[in-house]
Amino acid sequence: MAGSPESGGAIDSAVESDNKTLNFKVSLDFKKEFKGFAGSQGITMTELLKEGFALSKKKRQK
Template structure:
């Protein structure tokens, strides 16, 4: 039986084959390192973690899609 992480990774890989664009912004090195390590520990790509966090932020603030 596949783990939740493996399923999330497969789903993300399928959905990420769409037209991807570069998003450029700077963050402190310590934030980047913590973000990257946390994503890896959770079995997520950095992109998947960013998208998940964005969705949670929109829900918290009541934004529509």
């Protein structure tokens, strides 16, 4: 958990304070599938979004 002693405490809190909200709408079915897949992989939805974005950029820059 961010900001907890196990995760580095103040270091994670400082990094989190730099984060900004990204707002867009998706269908309820997509949200459920996205959240479920992230959970089944043991990662957050944010981590899954960042990974997907990195893969998409890599694919499109060829």
